[in-house]
Amino acid sequence: MTAPQDPDRVLIFDTTLRDGEQSPGISLNTTEKLEIAHQLARLGVDVIEAGFPIASPGDFEAVQAIAREVEGPIIAGLARANPADVDRAWEAVRDAERPRIHTFVSTSDIHIVHQLQATREDVKGLARASVAQAKEYCEDVEFSPMDATRADLDFTAEVLQIAIDEGATTINIPDTVGYAMPQEYAEFLTTLYERVPELRDVVLSVHCHDDLGLAVANSFAGVLAGARQVECAINGIGERAGNASLEEFVMLLHTRAADVGLTTGVNTREIARASRLVSRLTGYAVQPNKAIVGRNAFAHESGIHQDGVLKERTTYEIMDATTVGLDANQLVLGKHSGRHALRAALEELGYQVDGQTLNTAFKRFKEIADKKKQVTALDLEALVTDELREEVAAYTMEWFEVEASSRRPPHATVGVRTPDGEVVQGAFTGDGPIDAIFRAINAATGLDARLRDFRVDAVTGGQDALGEVSVVVELGPNAGERIGLPGVLLRERATGAGQAVTTDIIEAAGIAYARALTNAVRRMQAQAADEASEPTAELATP
């Protein structure tokens, strides 16, 4: 919850579902975004930037669903500085307990000239109008001068003054290119404070990118200069090298609290789960040497972290796996565990599972428990996340057979259930068994999808680990002609991502591929249906 009266409280603004979701290859459906949003609420973030409602009908739907369902954090929707965007953003967030409209316009001459093809005067007008319009709808209005760190400081100050005059309650300063250095960024903010004294009456926010590995350091420098909102994302996902990692910034404040004296509202024990969920649903791996949430983050030598006699100069809150919730592997079920035990275990993980969903989950749990000696909390989490994906699959791999050998080319046959409910069959002899399964699915469905990314990770370690397969496919104009969707306009390519979790990699690969296909087809249909919007790929954002 926000406690704006506390001068030492830093607000955490999570943009995983907006800036993060714009990263290449990520495509989350509404159910998946809701799941992440619920975890963000459990995590205790102050603001969830749920999306960019004008970008597509799917984006709008997700922001609206989150606004309606997720309690606790402020729910924000992004809008460019024009009436249609602001209207759309309001429509999407209006049902939230605490809605926010976040509007932005570029203040750097590079952007004004090349992207907006406008003038500085135009920009001032756009800022004035969009903040005023947002304020008609909503008390809580945030304004960002995009690409501020490359903009003329005096001009930026003028624009900020306008935004504040029109009622903006949060002013966010993005380092859009990601090239700022900490001292310089702090000085930029300090100078803005001098030029625009009323900046002290609103919340100053920072939004830093990690192109030079300084996103957290810049955010920290900004906070020390007076900013009290940090825009960040789980696992640091986002455009290019990503946004500031939420978990890194939060744990920096937590660990150095005695010296820095600033707090957030984040429940650190939910960090690991948030990280896993986002990684799993986006298909974006977290490297082993990632701070806080990497596999090795707490794999340390004995002696390094003994909290013994500490010297007077500095004091540390030593963080360990428990602090960030990485000890979730203690829960263990076995093949004799019953439905009740499963339900209780899932509840402890935060999932309310009943009725048919529980039956399905129990059936899958039994299949896994038969093969694995122990089913851990991580396995269960993967299983439930996988079930979330299952509900929305339109193409489903029903069965498969593959022969792989070093002596002859691998041959695969599959049966795929289509959206109409019928099961079609396909076969292929490929370069490898996975390749053969993918092409067999193409043959069965008649969709000429191309594989763009393929990855396999083990959910937990060990011989009998569950394997998690991530697949990204692409459909293009050529393919569209064979989709057979009436009236589909074929201007764009569409990508779709799919993941699956089983003990059998080939099976998981096939299931993931079918899901990716489903998402790609849906995206293509959405793009075709939404004639008025610009394609999402061209919407440059802070």
Add this chain to the structure above:
Amino acid sequence: MTAPQDPDRVLIFDTTLRDGEQSPGISLNTTEKLEIAHQLARLGVDVIEAGFPIASPGDFEAVQAIAREVEGPIIAGLARANPADVDRAWEAVRDAERPRIHTFVSTSDIHIVHQLQATREDVKGLARASVAQAKEYCEDVEFSPMDATRADLDFTAEVLQIAIDEGATTINIPDTVGYAMPQEYAEFLTTLYERVPELRDVVLSVHCHDDLGLAVANSFAGVLAGARQVECAINGIGERAGNASLEEFVMLLHTRAADVGLTTGVNTREIARASRLVSRLTGYAVQPNKAIVGRNAFAHESGIHQDGVLKERTTYEIMDATTVGLDANQLVLGKHSGRHALRAALEELGYQVDGQTLNTAFKRFKEIADKKKQVTALDLEALVTDELREEVAAYTMEWFEVEASSRRPPHATVGVRTPDGEVVQGAFTGDGPIDAIFRAINAATGLDARLRDFRVDAVTGGQDALGEVSVVVELGPNAGERIGLPGVLLRERATGAGQAVTTDIIEAAGIAYARALTNAVRRMQAQAADEASEPTAELATP
């Protein structure tokens, strides 16, 4: 090359092969370490910390080989502050063009009491003796007060004075726990300069860890405070959250040269290749949103990076994929390319391949070219790296057959060539086809290895991408009894990593597993043979 007379030149000390190699699950053989070292030389680092010679015979051998073969950078070996370590380090590096001994001892009371079980006076004596001993051997001596950022500053200053008196030419200040903040770290260095004026006559070095996401920021703050050596690693690998990323620090200086005015000797166009090589050989993935070398680092929206009119406050060297060498995908061969074209392409990539090695490479190239329309430079690089691994495999999977189906459990049969040269056969019906192949290899070899990690990445995008499989296995005391190695002492577990690249994932998995097995067996033999050394896992380092 080092140009110590230039006050604006920052020396890059790469510790990928020492701090990096200590990360969990990484096991590099000498050939692989040499390959990395040669790439580091091409990259233009000033110092290569090639390893920790006392840690094991394998470590010693690798440091010595690098010292003997790699020209250009200073070659450093690490040593604790005792005579045996320093002797051993000298033995390993003495044949280098420019050898360095890097010795260290903890100065924090937590370490002195708990790790060393000693006193501050003892530590002063150890520092004096080890630097003096090293100086007898070698002009170039580096000294690190380990865990300095948690140590009493005055005591640390005393120890540094001693080290300088005995002839240390580089003083390195590690933030061993990784909890320092930039301003604080800079102040620590500034205060050390005040307490120890002669610090200005040597090279001050920084060594930062990324536990709070501040490794690069702290290194940068240190350099602004006067340090002129930065210890870092490719892809930021290293203990826990890793070391400062070499590529991030270098590109920070490069991009902001106009404002910061400091340079390194690094050839930035070799960065991407270094990153791929280290990622491939260590099995450590680089996440998509990793700065500089992540897959998305330069996947940016149009308009964001237009180098148009820049304002007077700051100037940027805009970096793009070409700057860091990420455009290596232009080279393309096809199935009609001959041996000569292959050789030329490999040369362009920096590999001198002739004779039998060229024949083998050509054969594999042809196999791949038959399956893929185009073979790119990335594919070739993967192929050559794979060949490097091939040379040292003792257990090799000769052939396999797998039947996978959703209707019955997968069955695998394999033929494995053992170190004796005979081919043994094994079969297994498993939970999945990969599981079945692994257990079939276990059955064939009689080795009860356990799978600890398994990952698959695509080398290049696309339907016909090469798949790269990474496997880590573990052998333990139980297994050792069945190894049948005479006189093998079975106190320790041993892990081994293996990777393989083919278009067929199942095949690659089997090949990688056999390699991992080979490395694990060798490591167990090395551990058993080396009675006198402490097990590597207990050697805490800066």
